[in-house]
Amino acid sequence: MALTLAQINSASAAHALEWLDGVYEHSPWITELALAERPFKSLAHLKLALVKVVRNAGLDRQLALVRAHPELAGKAMVAGALTAESTNEQSTSGLTHCTPQEFATIQQLNADYNAKFGWPFILAVRGPRGLGLARAEIITAFERRLEGHPDFELAECLRNIHRIAEIRLNDKFGVTPALGNRVWDWSESLAQHTDPGYAELGQLTVTYLTDAHRACAQRLSHWMRECGFDEVSIDAVGNVVGIYHADDRNAKRLLTGSHYDTVRNGGKYDGRLGILVPMACVRELHAQGRRLPYGVEVIGFAEEEGQRYKATFLGSGAIIGQFNHAWLDQKDADGITMRSAMQHAGLCIADIDRLARAPSKYLGFVETHIEQGPVLNELDMPLGVVTSINGGVRYVGEMVGMASHAGTTPMERRRDAATAVAELTLYVEKRAGSEPDVVGTVGMLNVPNGSINVVPGRCQFSLDLRATTNAKRDALAKDVLAELDRIVQRRGLRCKLEEAMRASAAPSASEWQARWERAVESVGLPVFRMPSGAGHDAMKLHEVMPQAMLFVRGGNSGISHNPLEIITNDDAELCVQAFQHLLEQLASELNKPNQP
DSSP, rough: OOHHHHHHHOOHHHHHHHTTTTTTTTTEEEEHHHHHGOSSSSSHHHHHHHHHHHHTTTTHHHHHHHSSSTTOOOOOHHTTTSHHHHHHHHTTGGGGGHHHHHHHHHHHHHHHHHHHHSSSSOTTTTTSSSOOHHHHHHHHHHHHHHHSHHHHHHHHHHHHHHHHHHHHHHHHHHHHOHHHHHHHHHHHHHHHHTTTTGGGTTTTOOTSHHHHHHHHHHHHHHHHHHHSSSEEEEEEEEEEEEEOOOOSTSOOOEEEEEEEOOOTTTOOOOHHHHHHHHHHHHHHHHHOOOOOSEEEEEEEEEESSSSSSOOOOOOHHHTOOOGGGGGGOOOTTTSBBBHHHHHHHHHTTTGGGGGOOOOOGEEEEEEEEOSSHHHHHHHHHHHEEEEOOOOOEEEEEEEEEEEEEETTTTTGGGGOOOHHHHHHHHHHHHHTSSTTEEEEEEEEEEEEETTTTTESSSEEEEEEEEEEEEEEHHHHHHHHHHHHHHHHHTTTOOEEEEEEEEEOOOOOOOOHHHHHHHHHTTTTOOEEEEEESSOOOOHTTTTOOEEEEEEEEEEGGGOOSSSTTTOOOHHHHHHHHHHHHHHHHHHHHHOOOOOO
């Protein structure tokens, strides 16, 4: 019979400990210490309490916890000596049915991993959906992590142990994250569509108005209709728009959504999560026959990444009346203009200027998004409330010196363009690291026609400078450009520098950020506030209406723009629940009678 939180909260410590036995492998001390935090507000609260115990346990106990776990397909499995929980997990992933070659490979990986790190390899083999990883996926993860740093690997093992415990708790409480499963499955289905050249490699790439992009739009449209949206359309730039009306069709709407295009060889959740989560919420409202005192408009923005054409935020830009018609003459790598691509897709270019929304008809804009970074993952926090989207400025430059013979040019007489850029790179790292919420990156370094025996006469480079406020961004840029000038003067060089992009910071509207904070608290989690270092469609909507964002933890150390990008069904469930709570908050506020 499934456990309940009421039972755990009211039971004696001995009984509660007995009921939760086996959640952490041979380590009842974790549960025993976590029970001191009773009463638990939710299952998520209980899970986090267990995580906190391990986090505060110290290195010796953490290592003992890792070493309490059996090797994958190891001696304990062969001897039938695994715990019931471990037996279930390893058999779910088919490790009990390895081919001789797979078994030999895993045995060798076990030996190599133990020799390098001194503890067994830990992987939550039931996976992010809970259904079990394929043996090939397990071996690939094993091989990848064998190359890791010991500190990172220990942390990754502990994170996987917490995922194992989470799934075991779900089993004990009879909990199925049905909403999270739906979002996760939608993401998997949408990822079946990918551009030619990448599909053959098993890579996800969906760029503006390709066949894969248009197939995604059709799939989203179909799902929106199934969810019960009253109106579903694909607009003049390819945005997928779903409207769920209020009882009064003239009532204001809440606007939400994100983008469905991807970077090349990207992940399945960047952008798309922000479309699918509100779709799941509308589906539940429709199933209950409920209307809110406001409408909900979900937009799958057609383009945000600027991959096929240099037209970043094309979809959300059109919604705020900022479509640049000069983009229409841009050509992709195959010489196809955007105008031709739009005409081929059957879009009506003449209607683009009619897409601009009247801000007065909207309550605001909210967006859910995978974090795309390691912070939530390292803190073991499923959700984070965004305080501001960083403003940024980008430059592309070329340092010009004098190419000369590497053997005959004395060090003090060189005009080395590459070392000058290297010096600038180190300054950017030091200056950006000197204050919180400021980042700087030299992401491109290239010596044209470089040779091993030639002092570089030219070096092409980029600068990407970001901060939570425009003032911090501009101060960073001022200092970096001043240092660049000093380097150029001291080394006797020239530098050509061009500003390539400038974006203003987008601080979250305080009232909307507060709603997200209450939504996070409603699922039993503490509020963690953080800035967004990446740009999002919310930045564009910020220009015309209040906005705020909610982040969802990413797995694999939070990596994004990468095939390893992943979320769990449990985190997706919490995100949908938080979104539902935000919707209910807003409904409650609007239903209150006007105060005198």
